[in-house]
Amino acid sequence: MRLQNASLPEVINRIGDFLFIFRTRARFKKSKIFISDSLIPSADVDHLQLPEFRYPGNDSRLQSLLSGETFTLNGNKREIIAFEDRTRGRFSCDIPVSQNSIDIRMVWEPARLQHLTILLLYLRDHNYQSDSGDFRETAKDFLTPHPTPLPSGEERKRKDESLCRGEGRKNDKSLSNGYKTDSFMQNIGEFVRNSLLDWLDKNPFLSGPHYFSAMECGLRIPVFFYALKILDNLDDLERQRILTSIYQHAWWISRRLSLYSSLGNHTVCECIGLVFAGAVFRSAPEGIAWLNRGIELLQQELFHQILEDGGPAEQSLNYHRFVLDLYWLAADFLEKNRLYDCPAWKPRLLQGETFLQAFCDDQGNFPTLGDSDDGWAIAPGIRPLRGSPFCIKLQKIQPPIQANSEAIKNQVSWETLPSSGYTIIRDKSGLILTFDHGPLGMAPLYGHGHADALSINLRVNGRTILVDPGTYRYNGFPEFRRYFKGTRAHNTVAIDGQDQAAQQTGFIWSHPFRAHLVRTCPIDKGLIIEGSHNGYERLKDPVTHSRIVSFLEGRHLLIRDTFSGTGTHFFELNFHLHPEAIIGAEKEWWVIQYGEARVFMRLFSGGSFTLIKGQEIPPLGWFSPAYGTKLKSRVLNCTLSGSVRNIQFLTAICIDSPGEDDFLLEMANLL
Template sequence: MLKRTKSHNLGLWWRTIRDIPPRQLAARVEFELKKRSLPKLPLFLRYPLALGIQIPTPALRQDYLQGLELPHPLPIVNPPADTYSFTFLNQTKELDFPLTWNSTAYSRLWQFHLHYFDWIRDILITGYRQGAIDSYSLGKIQYLISDWIAANPLYSFDGWHPYTTSLRIVNWTYAIRAIPSLANPAIATSLWRQLNYLQRHKEYFAGGNHLLENLRAIIIGGLNFSHPQAEKYVQVAVNQLCQQLSLQILPDGCHYERSPMYHLIVMNLVAESVACLGNAGWTVPETIVNYLEKMLQFALGIRLAKGSYPLWNDAAYNGVQTLDEVTSWVSQLLCKAEGRRQEAEGKSLLSRLELKFQANSSSHLKMTKLKVNLKNLVHFNGLKLLALDLNPRRIESSKQLAMSRLKLTPMPNVSPLHTGTTDEDLKLPSPSASFPDSGYYILRNCSDIELAFDCALPCPQELPPHAHADCLTIDLYFQGRPIIVDTGTSEYTAGEIRDRERSTLAHNTITIANQNQSEIWGSFRVGDKAQPFNLQSGYSPDWQWVSAAHNGYCKPPLQSLHHRWVGLGTREIVIIDYLETLVSTNYISTLHFAPGLVLNYHPDTEVYECQLENNSLYLKVIGLEANDEVQWLDAKVSQSWYAPEFGLRYPRGLLQLQGTLPPKGKVVCIVMKFDSPPEVIWNYSNGQGVLEFEDKRALKWLFQDKCLVSA
């Protein structure tokens, strides 16, 4: 990467902030000024500035979340322990009591988790399973809540960050409703102050999932209190939730930050808001329910064979409950016979509240409280996921690429030519998932092969924190096992690891001129953002396919473009990359294999073999030129790792193809096949490529007018 000069840094800052609306920038400036100034003021000045005009703490509602209450009698609380153990992000720390709530010894994200109090949920779920809560756990909740109140005065950070405050309000609410004896005046007063603080300090400067977390907390926390002011807070939050969902949920149901992990987080927080509103007898706007249903369908669509999902953008499996757990309880909430059977019982606290929807005269859906279900989460026996056919389509880019020298033209709406099969052999495509609004596709077939393709925008223009430079990356799974997978996310701390995990080289796509396709920098910033275009998808009797291009390298002097076509046959996977550039440069194509997998090269057939448990995957690279080089780098030298969870990094090997990209352009074809080596013939001349298989099936592409076209 090029060394940054002062002028380059200024330009990078400009390219980062130019997409952020002025009101959002102003909110960020206001937040930073208050964060630095208010903690320096004495408390008697800090309270009115942070909380406004205060009323005495209202009484708690008596009929709210009664289904969460644990059986009586509760055990006698032991004295506080000398130390308490906490495990967040796969990092365990033993902390002395009273706790040090903020320390440079913690990573920022670990410290945030300490302030969330999410561990309360684990204690309550264990209590429900066992029918009682033990004295140690009861004491841990009681003493640590009191310790937090004593150690974190108003507007001290990170305890009073709006995001940590949001999660803590919800978790404390569940705690005092499960254990009413906890609701002493000190805790009730602290909850009321946190609610008032959050009402005045919503994260408009961040937006996205952070703002939705704020709204959930105000809804669930506000319903705690029996007072008109609390009801006003809740009503405003419900209205804002409707508005934000209309902005943040794409037409295909995906959350607009395009991270499966954050999609599940958002879906869960919306569902909890709906459940608590219904339990309190409030009318739930139909808008919220409709968006929740869309989000559920997206989550079910991206589910891989064994319950995981692609780690697109910032995503880690320990950042949220499992996909099956979330979709199961949301399906129960919506009274749908959908959702996977839960092997782990009682993962959702609110699944203990049996609720259903009823239509009322105002065309809204009213959540009506039924009898409390004190059993564990309702189980669902299997799921039939509707097939989302990959019908041929073309999605026009919202912004035309003005690059006359490259003569970009829209791709025609055609399928790859298939020979050797009659119309009588035509069969429907397998249950693949097509989400063109978000830019995510998962091709599936009856051979238990799943091929995920990311042709998505990296992020909303104004919200780059969780974006990766990963456009046109692929993931390959066989029988639910990862074969070729993106790196994932192990941490948010700024530095070499964070930069690497967000980089183009960390994904299964192509890097040109040693640059990232999107200008990722810092922990959560992005300058110029790659824009996908010419998105198509389709199917023929034996093939499903998706193709797209992006403009991440189109700026002078390179003016380079990357086009990719990915196809899934019965046992084959084909990747066609068409690269073009104005000036000669270099390129690197990477395929990161799952930990434990090794590729062995057979020079006689020029095929790589990856041995799996019961069969093998064979891979062949076609279309190489004299200056191209393909090499397998094992886990010891690859500098590649797989990070399926925060705090975990597993070394793994990668296949790397690199060479010179000349002005005339380059076409590279990768063919993979399970069970036997691919026997193919590749012909490329006069702008046309033909890939012919041993059974006379053939795929054809045209490379003309600076565009990759399926012919």
């Protein structure tokens, strides 16, 4: 499927990649050294500055990390370690990764070493210095052979266990009182040093699962750099070893870049690695080449992956946050070290921040539209310096206000984001409704997009009532991967049990739909928005789906779904409710209570709703609050069969109290 969408240059590139892997595999099996230390050029770390970070310190998190916690995306840590043990020693590109295997994203997460980033930044912020003094020496000395052998992995493991038990810091005061002794800080430094060197022991270059993805290599390089800048308990040989790993990672990335149909957030991660490695080895031709290539691709992808309205080409809000933070990290690092001026990047990045704000509530939360793997650019809870505080407010999210008299009179605001294809409606009482009339994702494979055309999400009084289902996981349960990205998992209409586009694999779609906004029309006491999509025109008897969403005075919503085309079909309307919501019934109305939010829903035409929860075959009624986790949730479901011209759904959604039938039907006649 990927090759069917490939251009001639991409085919040539993939043939070259295949031959490179073939040759590299042969060298790996013969245990030939790829890059000897003697060939690695001089590095310069001392003259480079760290980027700036925003990090709210957390003592409980610190203690958990020192007790051995790593980030696993809710995966089973024992299963991850067992998989690593089974694949240790194998050439990374030969390790099978499929939809039915262990979730490889969970395996990769702890190997990003972001748990060590948190500890490193804690040391930096507390002016850490080891007992042994400052080992940071000149760049040329980093590569000088050291006569003292490195501690073995077992020795470091025993030392870590001692630190976790508290030995060696008996005179330290408790962590909870906020007082950190020098001894305690030194123990953290030893823990980070030992953990990092132990990871390198267990993961020799190109061996095991953690070199399969160049993206993962790109995210590790900054951690190695932070360690070199912050740890002062590394001897020359240990520093040389980390520098060697940076060089090897960058060498691998530069030959395995995600290009052509694979362009996406992976490419940005890889460029981050090239930028940091290129800066470290900037005195050598290969370092300059890495730095320039990273900057060049970041410049290119800035205007490819961030659309004109600031939205994500991949149609994923969480990946958008991830990509924006990677760009801010790169820009800050490059400018602080006078490697490249990034003023041309800032307007697009600020537009991206403004885009995300349009979806946010007053706590800064936004819906999980599209795929999300809960990844962080730097580490959980840590973000880079995002733009100028004079350009954009990041502490207090301000909802967008549409400048027109109707909006002000009715205390309703809305904003349409035309490139990414969303309209967001708000009122002064905290209602937020999003209406999706955008594309499937980033062409040509649409990897992280969901088939959610004309879906809505509704948040009332700080509670999400109509939810996007989330992602759950990428591997291990292919039927749930298909479900969570499919049409039936979203608040829209599925026809003949099919998705609005055709799923080919967990990350490849064919027959992408085209959705568009037909009209946005302010009315005397509200707003009408209409969109349509052609995803079902690929059926033997084609169907076009149109949806009108109207916001009326009294906080009432009417949604009319109509269809045009030919033939007889099976139509399924779903509205997915938050799993913590309490569902009841009052006369013809379904009543949804969640915290202070109270919402009434019913169908005026198109039959009546039934309630479904946690159905296994086929999946329906599931919600994923975080990667690797799924919960049973309730769905208001209505199904009809019939001729296209005879089918429509008219749904009423009323906030706080049910609307009068006569009023709602009168307004429905105006749609």
